[in-house]
Amino acid sequence: xxxxxxxxxxxxxxxxxxxxxxxxxxxxxxxxxxxxxxxxxxxxxxxxxxxxxxxxxxxxxxxxxxxxxxxxxxxxxxxxxxxxxxxxxxxxxxxxxxxxxxxxxxxxxxxxxxxxxxxxxxxxxxxxxxxxxxxxxxxxxxxxxxxxxxxxxxxxxxxxxxxxxxxxxxxxxxxxxxxxxxxxxxxxxxxxxxxxxxxxxxxxxxxxxxxxxxxxxxxxxxxxxxxxxxxxxxxxxxxxxxxxxxxx
Amino acid sequence: xxxxxxxxxxxxxxxxxxxxxxxxxxxxxxxxxxxxxxxxxxxxxxxxxxxxxxxxxxxxxxxxxxxxxxxxxxxxxxxxxxxxxxxxxxxxxxxxxxxxxxxxxxxxxxxxxxxxxxxxxxxxxxxxxxxxxxxxxxxxxxxxxxxxxxxxxxxxxxxxxxxxxxxxxxxxxxxxxxxxxxxxxxxxxxxxxxxxxxxxxxxxxxxxxxxxxxxxxxxxxxxxxxxxxxxxxxxxxxxxxxxxxxxxxxxxxxxxxxx
Numbered sequence: 083x084x085x086x087x088x089x090x091x092x093x094x095x096x097x098x099x100x101x102x103x104x105x106x107x108x109x110x111x112x113x114x115x116x117x118x119x120x121x122x123x124x125x126x127x128x129x130x131x132x133x134x135x136x137x138x139x140x141x142x143x144x145x146x147x148x149x150x151x152x153x154x155x156x157x158x159x160x161x162x163x164x165x166x167x168x169x170x171x172x173x174x175x176x177x178x179x180x181x182x183x184x185x186x187x188x189x190x191x192x193x194x195x196x197x198x199x200x201x202x203x204x205x206x207x208x209x210x211x212x213x214x215x216x217x218x219x220x221x222x223x224x225x226x227x228x229x230x231x232x233x234x235x236x237x238x239x240x241x242x243x244x245x246x247x248x249x250x251x252x253x254x255x256x257x258x259x260x261x262x263x264x265x266x267x268x269x270x271x272x273x274x275x276x277x278x279x280x281x282x283x284x285x286x287x288x289x290x291x292x293x294x295x296x297x298x299x300x301x302x303x304x305x306x307x308x309x310x311x312x313x314x315x316x317x318x319x320x321x322x323x324x325x326x327x328x329x330x
Numbered sequence: 331x332x333x334x335x336x337x338x339x340x341x342x343x344x345x346x347x348x349x350x351x352x353x354x355x356x357x358x359x360x361x362x363x364x365x366x367x368x369x370x371x372x373x374x375x376x377x378x379x380x381x382x383x384x385x386x387x388x389x390x391x392x393x394x395x396x397x398x399x400x401x402x403x404x405x406x407x408x409x410x411x412x413x414x415x416x417x418x419x420x421x422x423x424x425x426x427x428x429x430x431x432x433x434x435x436x437x438x439x440x441x442x443x444x445x446x447x448x449x450x451x452x453x454x455x456x457x458x459x460x461x462x463x464x465x466x467x468x469x470x471x472x473x474x475x476x477x478x479x480x481x482x483x484x485x486x487x488x489x490x491x492x493x494x495x496x497x498x499x500x501x502x503x504x505x506x507x508x509x510x511x512x513x514x515x516x517x518x519x520x521x522x523x524x525x526x527x528x529x530x531x532x533x534x535x536x537x538x539x540x541x542x543x544x545x546x547x548x549x550x551x552x553x554x555x556x557x558x559x560x561x562x563x564x565x566x567x568x569x570x571x572x573x574x575x576x577x578x579x580x581x582x583x584x585x586x587x588x589x
Contacts, residue, residue, distance in 0.1 A: 127456075130460055131459075132456050132459060132460070152459075152464060153464060155459075156462045156463070156464060157462075159459065159460055159461075159462040160462045162460060163460070164457070164460040166453050166456070166457060167453075168452060168453060170452060170453040170454050170456065170457035171454075171457075172449075172454055172457070173452075173454070183461055183463075184461045184462070187461065187462070187463050188462060232457075232461070233460075
C-alpha cells in the first residue's frame, strides 16, 4: 500500500507540490496524469524516496519513509522497481549485467541461476538473446524494455513507470503498454504509471489520478475519469489548448 | 561586496561540510564491508595500472632534471658526488609523492568526476538508488580504497625510476663518480624519507578520490555541469594536495626528527 499525506515540495521559490494526498492499494494499477511540468515525476520520486518533501508523509505498507535516511531507505526500496523516462541504463555494462544488477547486489545466487533469471526476464520483455549487447546499440523502445527487465527481475511488489512511452512511436508505445499489462498480470504487482499519454493512461490505469495546480485534481476509476465532463479534465483528455493561455 | 563575500564563505563552508559527510559515509561503508570488490579491483587497475605510463615518465624526467640542476650548482663547490643524495631525499620526501599525485589528479580525478557526473545527469545514480544500492558503497568506496592503495605504489615506482634516471644522467652524461654518488645517496636518504613519501601518497590518494567523487555526485545537471565538475575536481584536488603537502611536511618532519 502506498499513501501520500499532504505532500509539499518546492524548488527554490517555486512550489511544485502543494498538499498532495492519495492512497494506492496493493495490486492496484494507477495512472498519474497531468500537464508537462506539473510535478508528476517529482511526485513519483517522492514515493520511492529519491526526493524528500518539504512537508507531509509518504507511507509504504504503513511505514513513513520521509524521516528515513538513505541507508534505511535501501530496505524499503527493495519493494520497488522503477523504470525511468530516459531508461537510465548503466552504459558501462551489457544488457545482461544491467538486468542482473539487482540480483547480484542483493540475492545470493549462483552465476548459472542469475543467467537463467536474466534470460527469463529478457524473454518476458520480448528481448531474448540480447544479453551481450551494449545499451548504446539499442533503440529507444529496446532501452525501455531493458529498463523494465532490470526493474522486475527481482520480483518487486511495486513497479513505478516514469513516462514509459514518451519519445516512442505509436507502435512501440503500444508494445510497451502491453508489456506493462503483462508484467502487472503475471507478477501481480502494484503499478504506478506517470504519463501524459492518454492511451497509456486508459489502457494501464484501473484508476486515474490527475494533477492540476500542484494538487490531485481528480481521482476516479478509468472509465469514469474518461467520461468526466469536468472542464479541466475534459480539456486535458481532449488536448485542447486555452487560446488565452500560452501553454509553454 | 560584503554580502557576496559572506555568501561565498557560507557556500564554501557548506561544501566542506558535505565533503566531510561524504568522507564519514565512505568510512562507515568501508568498515561495514559494503564495498563492491569487483569494482574495487577494476578501479585498482584503472587508477594504478593505467596511470603507470604518465607517472613513470614524470618520475624519470623529474629525476633527470633535478639531477642535472643539482649537479650544475654542486659542481661549482666541488660537491658533485652529493648530487644523488639531494635527488634521493627530494624525490622520496616531496617530488615523488606530490608530482605523482598531481599527475594522477589530472588523469584519474577528471575521469572519476566526468563518469560520476554523467551518471548523475543521465539518472543512473537515481537508478542505483532505486535498485537499493547506496551510491557511496558502489561508486565512492571502491575508488577511494583503490586510490589509497595505488598512489603509494605509483609513488614508489616514480621514485625508483627518478633516482635511476638521475643516476644515468649524472654518471654517464655528466661524469659524476658512480660509487661515491651511490654511497652518499644511501648515507643521506633514510628509511624515514621513504616512509614520509608513502604516507603522503596514501593521503593524496584519498584526497583525489574523495574530491573527484564529491564533484561528480554534486555536479549541476547538463553538459556544462559535467564539464565544470571535471575541471573543479582536478583544480581542487591539485590545490588541496599542494596545501596539504606543506602541512604534512611540517608535521611529518617534526615527527621524524623526534624519532
